[in-house]
Amino acid sequence: MITFKDVSFSYTPTVTILRDVDFSIERGEFVAIVGSNGAGKSTMLRLMNGLLKPGVGEVFVDDLSTHTNKTSKLAKRVGLLFQNPDRQICCNTIAEEIAFGFKNLELPQEEIDATVADIIEDFGFDGARDPFSVSRGERQKIALASIIAVAPEIIILDEPTTGLDYRECIHIMDKVTALNETGTTIIMVCHDMELVLDYAKRVIVVAAGQIIADGNAHEVFRDTFAMQTASLLPPQIIELATELGGQFEQADTVEQIVDIVKARKAV
Amino acid sequence: MRGFLDYVAGDSILHRLNPITKIILSLCICIACFASNNLIFLVGIIGIDLVFGAVGHVFDKAVSLLKGLVKISIFLFIIQVLFVHSGTVLVPLPFGLDITLDGVVLAAKVVLKIIGATMPLALLLSVTQMSDLSNALVKKLNVPYQYAFTFTTAIRFIPIFADEMAGIMEAQTSRGVEFDTKNIFKKLGLILPLCVPLLISSVKKINSSAIAAEVRGFHLRNRTSGYKDYPIAGNDTVAIFLSVLLVLFSLYLNTL
Incomplete structure (x- = not known):
């Protein structure tokens, strides 16, 4: 909390x-x-x-x-994922990067290895790869994975x-x-x-x-x-629902609007 | 000391001086500092630096810079005192690390020289725009634009890298690395692995900067490209004269 x-x-x-x-x-x-x-x-x-x-x-x-x-x-x-993953990544391989957060937790090595292996498999990383050689999106995922690893x-x-x-x-x-x-x-x-x-x-x-x-x-x-x-614009679906009014006013998703339209057609 | 190299806009006499005059003035103060061995003169130089800060309407910045330099100098002072053992012993210490009068005087001189010489260079950047500095170097001193640009870019990147390092340390602290420890040696040990992300982000930034310069015709620039002229006015002549006088005075003091 x-x-x-x-x-x-x-x-x-x-x-x-x-x-x-x-x-x-x-x-x-x-x-x-x-x-x-x-x-x-x-x-x-x-x-x-x-x-x-x-x-x-x-x-x-x-x-x-x-x-x-x-x-x-x-x-x-509390784990904080920054906007720029390059500030967070500091190890030579993706596996080392994910294991980095455990340094301060004093857990048994077997437990750390198992968690890192699970995370690598879950995210579909190549653990031996250099984290700086992958795309921006992949680096963001590595940064997120290394936070998730320490739960x-x-x-x-x-x-x-x-x-x-x-x-x-x-x-x-x-x-x-x-x-x-x-x-x-x-x-x-x-x-x-x-x-x-x-x-x-x-x-x-x-x-x-x-x-x-x-x-x-x-x-x-x-x-x-x-x-x-x-100075914010609400999501377009909310704007559309508000503009349409009536039954549509409470709709938050495309599916909800489609359902209302279909129901009306049927009537 | 954050932002100590940033330009502060203004219309003071220091702002209006020719950038070349300001470089000469700063260099002369540096030379006078390193040439002199007179403690009172060195303290006087720091006083002059503060006066320059006040005249350039950057007094607060000058004071915070002085405070930062004093903090760094304390470490240097201690090291210096512990390594000079000649002269009258003031405080006897074990392992032959006695604090002597010669050690204290020498340490004080070194520290005052460093403070006195650093301040004018930092203050110069507070009252001079980078573009004026590089353009004046090109127009007045015939420095090739590439070199002038490299010089000003190097200075411009110092606060950028400092911010980047602060951001990296923030990110690592959030991951549990103890950068918030009060143990300075532990902190230094933790900083070393961060050289990797800093180096990578620096190379990326420099590469982007180089591409941006290239697409704006960097290779076509020469002495005639700038439209602004930098004439040497009366104030500049007086400032250069006084700067040279200061160097001569420091040399004269050594002969007494």
Whole structure:
């Protein structure tokens, strides 16, 4: 569980990035944090694993305050996937890269080897390959795999699909969804609203360092005021459903709209 | 010291000086620092550096730079003191590592020279745009554009690489690597494996930069390409004269 208690944060004394942010994310949730560039989303993520310490208020990971616990200690509970995988990758082979996170966990070598082998097979990697010689999408998958390997309770994703093609994007999101279904809390920052609607169950909208909407994706994307304040466009399917109105107003997917049309035709 | 090489826009007398004058001024201060063995003179040079900071409206930056250099110098000072054993013993220590008067004086001189010589070069970059610096080198000193570009690019990349390294350390800390330890030796040991991602991202950035320069006709640029002229004005002559005077004064002090 992650809790923000009246958190304010600024990098310089004159500009406040986050102001009185107060919310909590329960175990097993799939949360998307959305907002325009500079709204404070990435700062929020860095506060969640203690890379940044709040100027005012407190951030808790379960019952551990990020003020008093080091990020390297919190890493056992919180895994953070950065936008740029090249900052994370530092080993000579993909297998070494996936095993890297175990260095600080003091587990038996046989257990580590078995987990690494499972992950390599699951993602379809060539374990002996140099991680820097593969495509951008593959490197992003390697970075994600090395986080998944150590099985943190919470996985934070900072724009995980940037620079990926649709197939790679779906592959990463399916992996993340599978983890969420087994109880891992997923928190992601994403600019692709279609993707957010497809995968996230809860959406937090951030604008000018404050939370202006927080609820399920279905409600939040229909909150015109929040969308306009945060300079966001809702997913096209929501726009279409809202424009059509009536029975269509509650539809979130193409299938739902098609079903309504078919039902009407039949009548 | 973050951002200490960034340009700070302004219209101070230092901003208006010719870039070549500023280079001469900085180099003369460096030469004066290394030529002089007078402690008071070296302290005075640091004072002059701070005055330049105030005149160029970058005083806060000069002070934070000074603080950063003092922190680095403490380590250097200790090493120097422990390795010079001649002269009057001030503090006797075991294993022959006595702290002597000669050691303290020499260490103080080394540290003051380094601080005094580093500050003007960093302040020069705070009050001079990189493009002006390279164009003036090409126009006034006939430096081939490729070399001037290489020089300014090297400087421009320092903060970029520093940011990249900070980002890599952040990513590794998030994976459980103890970069947030207070043990400096442990931290240094952990930094070594990060040379790989830093090197790879650096090569990628330099490659992108080279391609961007090529597509903008980098190989066609020469002395006549720039439209801006860099005349030597009255202020520049006075500044160059005073710079040379400072070097001569430092040499004169050594003869006393």
